[in-house]
Amino acid sequence: MFVDFFYLLKKAGIPVSPTSFLTLQKALSMGLINSLDDFYTSARTILVKSEKYFDLYDQVFAHQFEGAEFKGSEEIELSEIARALLDEWLKDPKELAEALGVKEEDLLKLSPEELLKYFLDRLKEQTEAHHGGNKWIGTGGTSPVGHSGYHPGGMRIGGVSRNKSAVKVAMDRRYRDYSQEGPMTASQMGEALKRLRNMVPFGPKDRVNIDKSIYETMRNAGEIEIVFDRSLKDRLKVILAIDNGGWSMDPYIELVQTLFNYARAQFKDLKTFFFHNTIYDYLWEDPPRHSKPFPVDELVRLDPETRFIVVGDASMAPYELMATDGSIHIEERSGRPSYERLKFIAKTFPHAVWINPKLAEEWPYTRSIHQIREILPMFELTLDGLEKAVGSMMRKN
Amino acid sequence: MHKETQKKEFTGASKYVLDDELARIVNISMALEMPLLLKGEPGTGKTMLAHAIAEASGMKLIVLNVKSSMKLIDALYQYDTLTRLNDSRFGDSKRDVSNIEEYIRMGKIGQSFVSDQRVVLLIDEIDKADTDFQDDMLDVLDQMEFDIIEIDKTIKTKYRPVIIITSNAKKDLSDPFLGRCNFHHIAFPEPDMMRKIVQVHFSDIDKELLDSAIRTFYRLREIRGIEKKPATRELINWLRALRADPDFRVKDLIKGEVPFLGVLFKKSPDYVVAQNAVARFRV
Numbered sequence: 001m002f003v004d005f006f007y008l009l010k011k012a013g014i015p016v017s018p019t020s021f022l023t024l025q026k027a028l029s030m031g032l033i034n035s036l037d038d039f040y041t042s043a044r045t046i047l048v049k050s051e052k053y054f055d056l057y058d059q060v061f062a063h064q065f066e067g068a069e070f071k072g073s074e075e076i077e078l079s080e081i082a083r084a085l086l087d088e089w090l091k092d093p094k095e096l097a098e099a100l101g102v103k104e105e106d107l108l109k110l111s112p113e114e115l116l117k118y119f120l121d122r123l124k125e126q127t128e129a130h131h132g133g134n135k136w137i138g139t140g141g142t143s144p145v146g147h148s149g150y151h152p153g154g155m156r157i158g159g160v161s162r163n164k165s166a167v168k169v170a171m172d173r174r175y176r177d178y179s180q181e182g183p184m185t186a187s188q189m190g191e192a193l194k195r196l197r198n199m200v201p202f203g204p205k206d207r208v209n210i211d212k213s214i215y216e217t218m219r220n221a222g223e224i225e226i227v228f229d230r231s232l233k234d235r236l237k238v239i240l241a242i243d244n245g246g247w248s249m250d251p252y253i254e255l256v257q258t259l260f261n262y263a264r265a266q267f268k269d270l271k272t273f274f275f276h277n278t279i280y281d282y283l284w285e286d287p288p289r290h291s292k293p294f295p296v297d298e299l300v301r302l303d304p305e306t307r308f309i310v311v312g313d314a315s316m317a318p319y320e321l322m323a324t325d326g327s328i329h330i331e332e333r334s335g336r337p338s339y340e341r342l343k344f345i346a347k348t349f350p351h352a353v354w355i356n357p358k359l360a361e362e363w364p365y366t367r368s369i370h371q372i373r374e375i376l377p378m379f380e381l382t383l384d385g386l387e388k389a390v391g392s393m394m395r396k397n
Numbered sequence: 398m399h400k401e402t403q404k405k406e407f408t409g410a411s412k413y414v415l416d417d418e419l420a421r422i423v424n425i426s427m428a429l430e431m432p433l434l435l436k437g438e439p440g441t442g443k444t445m446l447a448h449a450i451a452e453a454s455g456m457k458l459i460v461l462n463v464k465s466s467m468k469l470i471d472a473l474y475q476y477d478t479l480t481r482l483n484d485s486r487f488g489d490s491k492r493d494v495s496n497i498e499e500y501i502r503m504g505k506i507g508q509s510f511v512s513d514q515r516v517v518l519l520i521d522e523i524d525k526a527d528t529d530f531q532d533d534m535l536d537v538l539d540q541m542e543f544d545i546i547e548i549d550k551t552i553k554t555k556y557r558p559v560i561i562i563t564s565n566a567k568k569d570l571s572d573p574f575l576g577r578c579n580f581h582h583i584a585f586p587e588p589d590m591m592r593k594i595v596q597v598h599f600s601d602i603d604k605e606l607l608d609s610a611i612r613t614f615y616r617l618r619e620i621r622g623i624e625k626k627p628a629t630r631e632l633i634n635w636l637r638a639l640r641a642d643p644d645f646r647v648k649d650l651i652k653g654e655v656p657f658l659g660v661l662f663k664k665s666p667d668y669v670v671a672q673n674a675v676a677r678f679r680v
Binding site: 015017019020026027030032033037038041042045046048049050051054208224226265268 | 582
């Protein structure tokens, strides 16, 4: 029964398992489910294991049992992203009006739904990238929306877009947390990273040291003397800094996701930061690199024993690394080149490595990789590379 | 609901307001004898649900408060080596030192397994513990039995306990673990539901106070930039504070004054943000 429904859920991207489907059958055969309402709640509680998927479940359910139209996941995603963008802009209606090329008064007449639709239409209308134009969304133009334009109020929608449509740019991965599942190689990564441990005695003295107790008891001529120790705990501090911006990192997203998922599950004391291309004055605690900056200068306050792992392709224009105002983000003006910043990090954390998802044989062709390798030891994001990186981080102990 | 299929039906308790959906989910989990995993904002009554089930069905409640350093074995049983060593040395207790079983103490999960009647086992805030804790628990939940290695004895459940697990979702739980549970996410209650919840706690509450307090409360929840939004627990405490204050008049709330803001916002940055927002209410 309901096999179609089960497969539709699976197709929609909800991780449903056959076991839970059997449980549902069991519930049905026990006569626990006697109406569509019952079925709705029971199937959800048994099949769907995270509130992330509740919305998707509702849509599939409505489609299956009430004949509602089921939109593909891409469309949902697009409208969500557009909504997120709009939410941001709605804080400043004037800017929004400029961005969409409508007058502010006209804008105020639109309801949020209409506005969203208008915006989506604009995005869909544009199927090619516009560079240097003065109309819609692109780069280097005079339009206020887009990147590298000279419009003073210009805002950046996506990355350095080349040959990509604005629709795709709007779907820039920065709105998607890396926390979603990646491919199933986390356990392999686990094997490689297992050696990255730092066992230290920690916590209350609650473990009986048998050898010492026997020794002390003997010394005491048989009078029992129990010796307690602290138990050994893994107290390794890890900072993971991930390059999550720009198209050059896109091919590696799944790989980095896996690493991130593994690290999050494994290391008890993990800080994650995000950056784009290279590190300037700030690291970001939120994936969109927008609301939670963390000054690089503050890093000195952290434990120098922390393992600092940078994940990025280290591929950029040389000036981004060397020039005093190298950042491609106009708002990031520091006066200090990223090169110096990386040196500072390497000095602060002796156990720092750069993990590059690009294969090592491609490295010699990129100048910035050379320069970064002078500062930080670099390893490729493969099982082999990870093992070497771990070796390098533990060796200096 | 369907009286013929279920002996015990959960419909709510004296201090707990239950919506239909959750009732259905609780009942189906009890019938399938599967653990129910509850997620949701703090203060939406995840823990209270277990108390309510125990109260409504007259079952004993056993609470396992998970701590970050906890290992599964602590929750199952403990072998009290020290007492045994002590007894063997001084021999002044009534226990039989050669019988290890006398030095085995049941942990919370163990207690729920050996109980002579069906109990409610609440595993509170499981996400606090290591992932190892969950992984180790898989087998125990699956088979409903565990071994005591020291005496080579398998403890089986006499009556499968009703297991309620709560999580604040700091970490994602592992997939195999989720596979063995039923899942529900408790959303924050709507104002109508909240009204009922408050009435359960304060049966004699004045309607005017209730209306304006709830309106203010939801308005406060909408303030942007708050890290920890006030939840049901805060609302109840706040009402308690309002009612205890002899100088308080309901009209103040309508005018836009919010006394005892500290009861609702417990983080100092939140408090400041809320204070500024409240100042704007009055205009």
